[in-house]
Amino acid sequence: MSGKLNRRDFLKALGLGGTATLAGCDMPTTVTLEEGKEDVVSYLLPEEYVIPGVGVTYASTCTQCNAGCGVHGRVREGRVLKVEGHPDSPINAGKTCQMGQALVQAHYNPDRIKSPMVREGGSLVPATWEKAQALLDEKLGSKANLAAGRVAWLTGTVSGHQRALITNHLESVGSNHHFAVEVVNTNVWSAVSRDMLDDPQPQISLDKAKLILSFGADFMGTWQSPVHFAGQFSRMRTAADRGALIQVESKMSMTGGSADLWVAIRPGTEGILALGLANYLIANGVSSASLPGDARDKLAAYDMQKVSNATGVSTATIERIGKALKNRAPSVVLAGAAVEGQVNGYEAVSAIMLLNVMLGNIGQTILPSGKFPLQQLEAKVGGTRDLAAFAQAAAQKQFDVVLVHGANPVFTAPASLKLDEALASVPFKVVMTQFPDETAMMADLVLPVSSTLEDWGTHVAAYQAGASNISIQQPLMEPLYDQTRGFGDIVISMLAMRNAAQYGSFKDYYGYLRNVFANLKGAGATASLSPDEFWNNSLQAGMIKIDSTPRKHTVKASIAAIDAPAADANFPLTLIPSARMGLFDGRHANLPWLQESPDQIAKVVWGSWAEIHPSTASKMGITHGDVIRIESEAGGIEARAYLTNTVHADAIAVPLGQGHTEYGRYAKGRGVNPLKIVKAAVDAKTGELALFATRVKVSKTNKNEIILRLGHSDTQHGRRLVRTVSVDALKRTKGA
Amino acid sequence: MVQWIRTRMFRKYAHGAFHPVSLGVALILAWSMMTSTGFAADVQPPGGVHKGVDVEQPIEFPHNIHVEVNKINCMYCHTYARRSKVAGIPPTSKCMGCHKIIATDKPRIQKLTEYWQKGESPKWKKVHDVPDFVHFTHERHLKKFVFDRDYPVEDVKEVCAFCHGQIKEMTVAKKVKPLNMGWCAGCHEKNGGPGDCWKCHK
Amino acid sequence: MKTHRVKGLFNNFEEAFAAVSDVRHSKVPGIGIDDVTLNSPIEHPEVEEVLGDRPAHIPKFTLGGATFGLVFGFLFLAAAQASFLVQPQGGKPVIPLPSNFVLVYEMLIFFAVWTTFFAFLFTSGLFQRRGNLYSEKVSLDQIGVIVELNKDQLEPLRKLFQQHKVLEIREEEIR
Amino acid sequence: MSLKNVMENWSAYRKDAEAGGHHTYEHRWAMSINLDLCIGCNACSTACYAENNLAVVGPERFAKGQAMHWMRIERYWDVEDKEYPDQGASFLPMMCQQCGAATCEPVCPVAATYHTPDGLNAQVYNRCIGSRYCSNNCPFRVRYFNFYSYYESAWPEPMHLQLNPDLSVRDKGVMEKCTFCVQRIRVAKDKAKIENRKVKDGEFTTACAQACPTSAIVFGDTMDPESKVSMLWKQHQVTRAVYKQHKEDPELRGYRIFEELNVDPSVMYLERVRDTTV
């Protein structure tokens, strides 16, 4: 009898009227006592722990970025109301960022795709799952005539069993083309770490540092694991000997907003400054023992004056940074996206890592990470190299079928890669997504996937904060829509088409996970538990601790010369397509909370703007709010000029996130996407796109528009709302 | 005395009852009558009547039979009352617990069984509804009036009757108490409930 | 009792006053000043002096109203404030005198003004029928002197009026 | 509405604000915000949107200045007229300060905003008639007015399912503001009462404090001397109900904004620290 029950009805709210509204909506009402107006539906069969009116908390994992924070979802009457940080998660320790808070909004988003869509006669039309399955079966099933290597997966950063399934699926179709694309990444940093330290994701311990020197690393906003680093930063600030932050960048990032010393640097010259600092340190008695023998000679070329000329940072400031680095140990020197995104990004990051080596930070604040034992679950970290590689491969008609999930390459790829054309040329494109994004609109088959809060999954963060973990994502509520499927369920069904023997037995992804967890069990220190106990414990904890073998850092430092980017009279400025906590790379532009939440530094909401230094602007007669045209060799965009001295005079910064041509009511047709005009230069060593190396020119249009921003004053008008003390006073009061 | 005032002072001008002074006196009297009502006692269920409307329910649940004839405790079915702000409608499984065997020939039970076999719950209509901006919790009220007083739990229906009236006499529940703010506030004052707006308004 | 009422209409105000004055000085035996009423288009404080001490009790009502407003106002406010379910306090007194002074002041005036008004309505002999003797000329530019008298006094009064250049004499019998 | 009430309140007619008026505070919720830790990341304000059913007003209404963010992060620059700033910005999380002597309370014509026995500034939405006087008299300008009925526009189906049923969705014409997450307080107090105990420190916290990645926000009960927040207030020698702090050590960082107005805010900020020696 109860077997017939739909679990949806079963958990359905006891009267959704619990949503409180105040006294009617439109007309004045004083009579609010209603008898027999509201429906109450009781549970058919109650779960023991479900009490109407009392919230229940479940553990899961946030998927808003790739940091893999553990979350607690508050569920009441069958719906998720709020997401909080998981207190026991080693990554975020009970905290969340704003993107994590908006996780529920991605789930309840009104623009979610509610049924599969099939391209018919040029346009996408809603279809049934049967039809979608049939189509999939036709193209990818056992009867499909697939030559080797003709299927490609295009995803974002993907890890855990989803990654394993993708790998398995590729195997089953005889291909190995898994492109993982991610615009906001730290791949160059990883490459340098791997080459210099033999550790692609070294653990960074900011809380032990007395000084952070960050070259454009927005480590509390977009870099690796922001919430984790924010927690560490907090501990560093509150330590008895308060650590300081020096931020060197061309455009102030959110992290730069907390800097004790903020240094504006000419775009693309961070590596030169790093070498100059190394030179200064050696000249001032810091041992160069850990460096190659010729280091001293190589570095000698970077004398103070030369570095100052190249970087635009005054010699006094360089000396100041050098002194701080010398006097405050341990320190940590970080490199961010702006350093990585250059044609010589690898060399620049190497130079920065060199500082860490020289200062003895390796082993103190930069620690070896654990080697994750389950390689098939490890994160497949996305990058922009794959973006270019895919565009190239697709353009050469290498693929018959492309499966896209968790990525929106049509939005993020620079126009010069011509990825959209390449993708269009692929005969069959399947996009598994929640939202009607740009890529989905190009698809031949759109499969609506469940939201994070409805789906199963396991995640292994690329940056393993603290200990190695598998984070578990579990459904916190029944799916909102009948016609959506979990991503895992879809892949399992596709695998079953090819390999019924192995995968046909799994009813769904849940069944698969139960099965694998039974095997996974031995991996942890929970060997004595029964499979069911282990499963339940894991769900409750939201994660499984994995014993990993620690790596060992072996330093292999090398020094390469770095040249400043060549000046170009036609394109005098450098474009900075900066990502920020919030809209991130644009994937959260459909969340109204994040649209209305201002940029942390510029405080702009709901649109695009171009940050330009007042001195540069005045040369061109640009005033605040003027619509300016920014042109590179690859194209042009128009945005409102925002005059600020938090951007270097040689740069113009246009934040990422807006400029969607699809993607639902909150994102569509709002602002511009600076990635579109990025010139497709690459970092020679890693093949990652040099996103921050595009030269642009700026011209005025005769329009002026209001820049929407939160707050109407940049100064306190002498009101002393925020008071500032020097660190000496802090020390005198013993940290209080 | 009023007559005296009238004759002495308004002999010539008495044009009926409408005098500023007599109006004022009447107001003051009315005022003092209003303000001097009530002294805190242990438990005084609030008075007040409300002429409730008959609510059409999917199944006319006979409260009287369950409560009065079968002597079933309110909290047997409304089981969430002591654990949550809402008392809750019993899950259909609970109804079927008995009615798989008992009274299966009655049309109402057959209707219920029909629902059960369809795998649905009846859409009950809410009778005792408070506005959405009101936070009312059964849990705290039961704690105060039943458990803290060591009131026999078997007789809990008498406590429920404070606000729900004599449900044992009704078939389909009907609102017989006003459940408006003045009524709530009066009881709070008598029984030492919180007088803080934010306790009940959200 | 008086059986007749006589009204003389005068154009010349001085003459009308003189006539009243004559009545007052008992030029016509048996008619006292209390039997005389004056109808006039404007206000004549001087004439009313001649008419003698005819009191207007309105200030007493006003005083009463004001006192009531004061006392009732304060009691009302204090009672309301003290019995308010929730005390909007924040470290401030339950019954804040300064703000209550303002309100009591307003209520004092409010009640004073309304009592004055009602007292005026009820004490000044409004809401009466105008009577047959009423002449619309009175609202224009003529002054009427109305005397209540017995039949035997009619003639001397007519004479007196005519002496003072009366324009018109109207008479009526009371019952 | 009884004579007794009149008499009792009369006898309590005048006690000075310093003694807490005629309140016997059961709890006194307060905050401490360490500005040195605030990185301006907006996690708190987004958490507030999620917890408190705040409406997203959209760009047009935002442009008019009709936004509804109970918690906003103000960003100031200390020195202008430099080529580049030589240090970061000044971030200031600003929300209702739950003043002890709140200026919004006495001006509300219908007493929709009042002081609770917990020391909070209550805003009773269903009593509010929308005269907006409270907002005008708020030095912090942290009261937000529902200029529209946002129910349909801000929560298109199925977003309304996310609405927190523990508090109302405010309709047009109603003032609203930060409540220190009173719905959480209410639940915690109810739970403590049912278990016959006092509310424990850290048992619950506000949405903003819970989200804050750097733990800059500390929330708690100052009537509980053991609570983290009262320790902080004590450590920084910030006392309530004064308009000028008399600290033994004047360099202690705790301060309250607009304290000199004698509004007695319940939020203590710790001064931002800048290490100018690097």
Place this chain on the structure above:
Amino acid sequence: MVIEKDINEQIKWAQINSDVLRSMENPRKAYWITFFVCIAMVACAVVAEIYQYRTGLGPSNLNNPHMWGMYISTFVFWIGMSHSGTLLSAILHIIHADWRKPIYRFAEAMTTFSLMTAGFFPIIHLGRVWNFYWVVPYVSARGVWPNFRSPLSWDAFAISTYLSASMLFLFIGMIPDLAICRDNARGFRKKLYGALSLGWVGSDKQWRHFRKTYLLMACFLIPLAVSVHSIVSSDFAMSIMPGWHVTSFPPYFVAGALYSGCAAIITLFIMLRYFFRFEEYMTLAIMEKTCKLTFAIAMVWTYLNLIEFAATWYGHDVYSKEVLIAKATGPYAWIFWTMIFCGSVVPFALAFQKLRRHMPTMFVVSLLLNLSMYFERWMIVAPTLSMAMEPHQFYIMYASVVQWAIVFGSFGWFGLLFLVFVKVFPSVSMYEVKEMVFHRRRLINEEAAAKFHRRSGDPQPGAQPA
């Protein structure tokens, strides 16, 4: 110097009656045009208000720091305008300045009507208009009361008291005239005036009570008027906002109120005089007196303005000082300087007799004074809202069509009431002009005076007749 009589004392009483009654009949075409223009204005406001009622206050463009906008400044403007009637009527009555008599009636009507206009604004500006009665202290089963501490609930008390008192004052003062109307009307009008005149026959008893009542009313009305505008000022002064929390606000508001009222009186004076050919009654001499009075008040207002600026400037409240600077230099500077110019410089035109006697000039001057007074209210409300304490929330407000429509509509509403009034009620007090003429004539007529004094042998009041 032209020395001129306030009124021609030889004017016939019948003439007075007929002149005034003539003004009440047969509206001309211009009247109807104005009337329908007013109706159109009101209609605009009604449409705007219905829209605002259904949508919320959003369409009015009010915003977070600037919550009140033109609604409250217009409210203060109308409340202020209402004070002139009280001034002319009550104060001048008490000090026996009988030149008030020909012009006080319309001034009093202005009081009542501007109050009736002003009363709308606190209600319109509410977010939940339908609950406006919650500010009235009525006995409710919920046990809730208004907050008696709030200046807004004082407003409710003060405005209702003032409105009822001024309506009563207007009505009582009109009773003898209504009797005149009754005596000259026919048909429906006769019934109407008959009911309204309450059976007035002009007997000495009625006159005696009338005089007492009128005097008592006047006595109460003066402190009431002062208190009302003080209370309105306390809407601002009782707050802690810089630029509002000003000790001198009550007198400043009262002075401003009298000022704007007098200016409006001059405007209406000229209009009535022109349209109804009231040259005989609304004489240039009275005009001059009114102008002089206005000039005096203008100077008082200027003085109080300067005092306020000085006190702020030399005081230690930095926030107030900044608001003051913002007023003079900020986005509202042009309004501020227009206000100063029109309010303190333009009134010097009133100091010159030539100009005083030149009606077109006076008309323009009075309009400028009114403008200045409107700007003054705006300058009181707006800068503090826009630029108070929290720099993050410094923001100005641009009024939307809705707001403008409602503000315009209030002028239409006032005009409408006034237009109806002049046709339904005598806009010049007939009986008082008669009194004025009578007393003047008697004073210059030595013979009559002597004749009267001869009779001073009459017994003293209180003595019994012999």
